[in-house]
Amino acid sequence: MPNDDAENSEQPKGELVIRTIAMPADTNPNGDIFGGWLMAQMDLGSGILASKMAKTRVVTVAVEGMSFLQPVKVGDTVACYAWVESVGRTSMKIPVEVWVQRYMHTEQTRVTRAVFTYVAVDPSGRPVPVERL
Numbered sequence: 001m002p003n004d005d006a007e008n009s010e011q012p013k014g015e016l017v018i019r020t021i022a023m024p025a026d027t028n029p030n031g032d033i034f035g036g037w038l039m040a041q042m043d044l045g046s047g048i049l050a051s052k053m054a055k056t057r058v059v060t061v062a063v064e065g066m067s068f069l070q071p072v073k074v075g076d077t078v079a080c081y082a083w084v085e086s087v088g089r090t091s092m093k094i095p096v097e098v099w100v101q102r103y104m105h106t107e108q109t110r111v112t113r114a115v116f117t118y119v120a121v122d123p124s125g126r127p128v129p130v131e132r133l
């Protein structure tokens with residue numbers, strides 16, 4: 001795993017798809033932010049990008065390489081960045097990274113990454129082709 005300095009010298013890439021604040025309601029009894037809450041933000045954010053690309057309803061079919069690199073704390077500003085890596089016939093592979101800005105700090109730190117795969121579907125949930133630009 002890269003050291004903190006290397007992590008901090010990088011900047012987020014991709015599109016800012018969601019930004020929110022980690023709240024006390026998102027914690028477990030130990031006061032730590034739930035990984036599941038973070039995954040939900042990543043799914044919401046990358047889903048926005050997927051449906052914008054497909055111009056139709058999409059469903060999440062797979063999540064790969066989920067890595068929690070640093071903890072998220074109450075009060076952190078949580079930003080999800082995503083980009084379309086590849087488009088198949090009906091599916092889209094979308095890497096997502098979460099970067100946080102700690103409370104009262106300016107620098108951003110990457111805390112989580114994963115690759116989400118979405119499938120474009122019709123109103124009945126059947127796969128439909130994604131139009132390529």
Ligand SMILES: CC(C)(COP(=O)(O)OP(=O)(O)OC[C@H]1O[C@@H](n2cnc3c(N)ncnc32)[C@H](O)[C@@H]1OP(=O)(O)O)[C@@H](O)C(=O)NCCC(=O)NCCS
Binds near residue numbers: 060117121126
């Ligand atoms: C997504 C879904 C419609 C795909 O149905 P399916 O019968 O597997 O359809 P297909 O075999 O035609 O596959 C469709 C595409 O999904 C891809 N795919 C299917 N399973 C996959 C997996 N586990 N990982 C990555 N891609 C997958 C296929 O490669 C194909 O991509 P392509 O068209 O770009 O080549 C179906 O699996 C489904 O409804 N899953 C539940 C989705 C859901 O509810 N998500 C939210 C969970 S709470």
